Amino acid sequence: MEHPGADAALLEAAAEGALQPEGAGTLTTCGYCGVGCRLRAHVHAGSLLSITPALEGPANRGHACLKGRFAHRFARSRERLTEPLIRRGGRLVAVSWEEAIATVADRLGAIRRDHGADAIAGLASSRGTNEECFAMARLMRAAIGTNNIDNCSRVCHSPTSYALRRSLGLSGATGTFDDIERAQAAIIIGANPTQAHPVVGARIKQAALRGLALVTIDPRRIELADYGVLHIGIRAGTNAAVLLGIAHVLVREGLIDEDFIAQRTEGYETLAALLDAYDPPTAGAIAGCDPQAIEEAAHIYGDCERASILWGLGVTEHRYGSEVAQLICNLALLSGKIGAPGCALLPLRGQNNVQGSSDMGALPDTYSAYRSVTDEAVAGSFEAAWGTPLSRRPGYRIPEMLDGACAGDLKAMYIVGEDIAQTDPNSAHVRAALEALDFLVCQEIFENETTAYADVILPASSFLEKEGTFTNAERRIQHVAPALAPPGQARTDLEIIVDVARALGHEMGYRAPADVMAEIAALTPHFAGVTYERLGDTGLCWPVHADGSDSAILYTDRFHTASGRGRLAALPYKPPGEQPDAELPLTLVTGRILEHYNAGTMTRRTPNLALCDHDRLEINPIDARRLWISEGATVSVRSRHGRCELRASLSERIEPGHVFASFHFPESRTNLLVGASADVNTACPEYKVVAVDVRPLSEAPSQRPALASGR
Amino acid sequence: MSAERGEPIRAEQCDSVRVCLDGGWLEVGVGETILQAAERAGREIPTLCFDRRLAPFGACRLCLVGVQGAGAPLPACTTRCHDGMVVDTTDERARRVVRTVLELVLSELPGDPLPGSELDVLARRLGVARSRFAGRTHERRHDERHPYLLLESELCISCGRCVRICDELQGAFALTATGRGFDASIAAGLDSGFANSSCVSCGACAHTCPTGAIRERLDTL
Incomplete structure (x- = not known):
């Protein structure tokens, strides 16, 4: 059949004249994450019956996720705003x-x-169209x-945009998701694609099952780490140290492309001098990881011909996020793994x-x-x-x-x-700002x-x-x-x-x-x-020239900087804006989960609630045992900026010393905990490193002031 | 050049091969299957276990075609074209086998196929309205625990598309083939339902299922 995979429920409706057959429906683009799945929306009598993935979608190739495929019933929620x-x-x-x-x-x-x-x-809204954003501006x-x-x-991702413009010239991925399958190796740092970008997560997983050598670097042992060849568990806020350590090994072991560096980059001497200080033992000590893992990661990335790097908000939402994103560009520039198939820098955009x-x-x-x-x-x-x-x-x-x-x-x-x-x-x-507005x-x-x-x-x-x-x-x-x-x-x-x-x-x-x-x-x-x-049906990658030709791969012959060369950035590791201490001993990382999307405005109004109806605080069992916290217990999470209550979920996936929380439900008020610390260049908030104290709610901190800062 | 020297042409030395499909010659890429060649030529070959997102499986035998020189009809989805191959998609013996296979599939269902499902459309197209084979049919067994996905086991024909798409496209490995022979079916997790398995609710299984055994719930709309 021309269109295999016809959802029978729809065809049933089709047989009853209620629906267009598969292959029909309105071809559109998903409004959830930045993967950009092409979808078909099937409508009958003014209501949306179903959404199915379009086979021709370049990013999704006939696939979709829980959100794009099913979480659409918000559109006809009774709570929709229908009058000014x-x-x-x-x-x-x-x-x-x-x-x-x-x-x-x-x-x-x-x-x-x-x-x-x-x-x-x-x-302007990043959920809105280009046309609306342009008009709003x-x-x-x-x-x-x-x-x-x-x-x-x-x-x-403002730090990513800043870094890409500074290092390479243009604010966008250097290739496409097709480079995942073309690569022999890939590094994923500060991203959890199977949760936050599920369709790309599935593509990475399939590529890994077919032999892509995957390295994951994160304070959480993400699902894709189980499919990779190496996982480096690090302290939140130390991405720079690991990336500098990898660059150190690339240079020391000669895993760099000297011709590329000479002809297409600038700043190598300064960077090489800086890298001397970041041998794996030093970098490993900062990041809290095994130095040998840094050696291995450098070899996995450097030994092959085609490798890509993917990253998410775990890189950007830090005090020095825009610098870390430049350190990612360094790896590609040092090894010449850019501007060619399989050699892409792919920031996973959130919305x-x-x-x-x-x-x-x-x-x-x-x-x-x-x-x-x-x-x-x-x-x-x-x-x-x-x-x-x-x-x-x-x-x-x-x-x-x-x-x-x-x-x-x-x-x-x-x-x-x-x-x-x-x-x-x-x-x-x-809230104070909103209140103050006229x-x-x-x-x-x-x-x-x-x-x-x-x-x-x-x-x-x-x-x-x-x-x-x-x-x-x-x-x-x-x-x-x-x-x-x-x-x-x-x-x-x-x-x-x-x-x-x-x-x-x-x-x-x-x-x-x-x-x-x-x-x-x-x-x-x-x-x-x-x-x-x-x-x-399949879109075009900018720059789109006047003749309509587009640009799937950037920088094949020159960078879009003033000199036409890629800029190697000699930026040292600097500690995050917040550090855990005796009073606030744990590091909170915030992020999103598969079932819900950001503010949850849409997904909380769908049956996704039946799959997950509250934010959780992920905590390592070692910490949980020490703090007398059991699975499902309500805990108090306190930072320098605020306090909230969440239900605990014990998970080996989070490194000891860290906790993770999502922010999809307004009643959780997770973002009360996050302070004003932000990226030095772009003001992107440091959502990923917040020092917190976590304890079972039965020991309410308000009743034990002696344990708090007044001690 | 190699051929001139009398050496056999190796596959990697040429870009395409020529096949004869229902009397017309066409050029197809090396490694392409008969099904792909037929699609190129605009000839429709019925399939049931095939989904272009997945590796060909060759299980349902509905894509059988006649190939000159082959002892029996061959499945178009897994048979690669070779130079000079002569294929007859209307081969009478193949058509007979296909209709019988479809009748056997239908004979296990407790009733008619779900209207509008791929199986229903295919049965109508091939003119197989009812099965000649009477006997045991699958018992009704429904799993409605997931907010979006419905599993009606009696409609399952064990084509394996759901299991394969869960493995090959999503990578959740949430579905398994269970049982043997007549009792063969599929289950989510260890028959614990979608919500209590490694299922990530992507819906790929429902999208590919040709019978509606797994389908999107519209009753919760």
Whole structure:
């Protein structure tokens, strides 16, 4: 049959005339993680019956995961926002769209008049389409007049973006997921793909079963470690030491490509001098791992011809995350394993469009394709297209927005599809900032922790209800097609943004998402050849040239740095922002799990709850025994910044001395524990290293103040 | 060049071979199967245990075709093309075997195949409405413990697609073939249900199942 694997339930419905046959359905792109699975959405009588994986998807090849395939019933949840709401006298009141848009424009206009445009900030959503993110950036820049625009890549992969631009030139993976199967060896550091990026996790696992030599480096013994040839369990926050140790061995053993280094890189001498200090015993002592493992990892990576490196937020969400990501680039540059099949640097992007939202210039310092707002020529081209003068002053990043709100400098925020009160660190500070704002607009599909502070809530649409494009972790721009209409009076995010801009006196002139893409292509060389028609069923990897040819593998002959050479970074190990001590002896690492997704706004409204209905604190049995903690016990977790309660889950997968918690359920308030420590270059929060004290709840710390800091 | 010197051509020396499919010659890649060649030529060969995401299995015998010089019909999914091969997808003997195999498969089901399932569509296409073989049929056994996945064992025909896709595409190794002969079926984990196995709820088994024995639950919509 042309399409094997027809889900019988659907075909049953098809036989009854209820559904299109397999192979039909709306071909679209998944709205969960950054893998970018192509899916078919099967709709009958206005409701979504099922989602099946598309065989032609380049990233998923006919596969899907629990979230993409099944967790779609949130779309028709009764809790969906279906009408605009305005807060009056402490209560949210339903109003017409005209009134809601007019209120937003009036209030923002008044704040701009009284306090200047820079008193207003916007957040574009990495869950939204490229078109929406571009339009949102335009709303802030052209309709309001400020560069105060950011997106949630700030709190995940902004360090990766910074590092890739610095070391190699472009902010994106250097290859595609196909390089996993083409490689002979791979290193996975600070990522847990079978949980967080399940379809790529499955591809890695299959590759490992077929002989890919896999090295995993993490404070958790991730599932893929069971399929690898080497696992290096390290202390959280010591990635740099291990990577420097591996680089040391590569140089010492001559596992480097001297021609490549001479012809295509710069900075080798300085790096080589630095590496002297990181012999495996030294690096191993810092990282808390066996020095021999560092030797072995270097050989596994260096001895073969084709090897790739994958990483996730376990690399970036640290005080020196952007430096560690450069140390990853070092390994590829030293060994010449870049710009060729099987030799890719693959950051596993967290959200469906976290790559695209940044590509689109929803950032305080850059226009689309990471071109500086201070660049006269670029700014001029946008001024010409948008017919209005644009600010050359870089805007606030998310943490600065929150600080600005608390300080009284920032008066209003317009937040699209992001629940910062639940997901951003230092939750108490976030809530204080939201409280301090004069005016908050939330454009959302559900009420959440952040909308509790909103003055106006605009009901928007999920990925199943709109057209546009997402860009996945491979830089692959893929089409998103609507399978459903937005519920009630809810509208697509693009329609809302266009209307708000119009009410503020700025006519965007977009009638459809394709118009936005046409403008993106016209103003962005990397997107020059992008049209929906050319994207077709399988998408294109940027840069897409004017003739429509794309770029699956970057840097085949030169890097996109000023000199055309890759920059080797001589950056030493520096300790994380927090260290465990006698009072807070354990290190908390936060992250996500298979069954749920980030704020849980979507997955908590699906039967995924039957598979997992609470956040857990993973703790090593050695620590658990010492602390009298048993499986399932409720424990108190206290950090310097806050305290929360979680149920304990004993697991050998976490290194002794560490605990792990997810943050999917608002009642857990996991992010109360995380402080203000952040990446030095990008302000990405240090979610991965928090010193905590854990104890059974029966010994409530509040009742034993002598045991706390006052001792 | 080697051929001119009288040496046999080795497979790695040529890119393609020529096969004759139902009277028409076509060029196919070295190592391609008859099923792949047929797809290239736009000829449909029925399959039941085949899924392009998986390694060919050759178990169901529904893709049998006639091959000149072969003693008996050969499965198209596992037989590789060789140069000069002459294939007849309409071979009468192969068609007869295929229909009988399908009848035997249907004879084990307690009722008609699930309407619209791949098995149902195939039976209609091959004109096998009812089985001539009476006898024991599978007993009804349902597992409804998972929020998304339903297992109705009586519909299972032991094609192994679910077990293979769980192994070869997902890598969860959550499904196992159990029982022998007539009692052969599949189970999640040690028959403990999907939720209590190494299942990661990806749904690949339901997507590939040709009978609906494992399928997505729509009753919880």
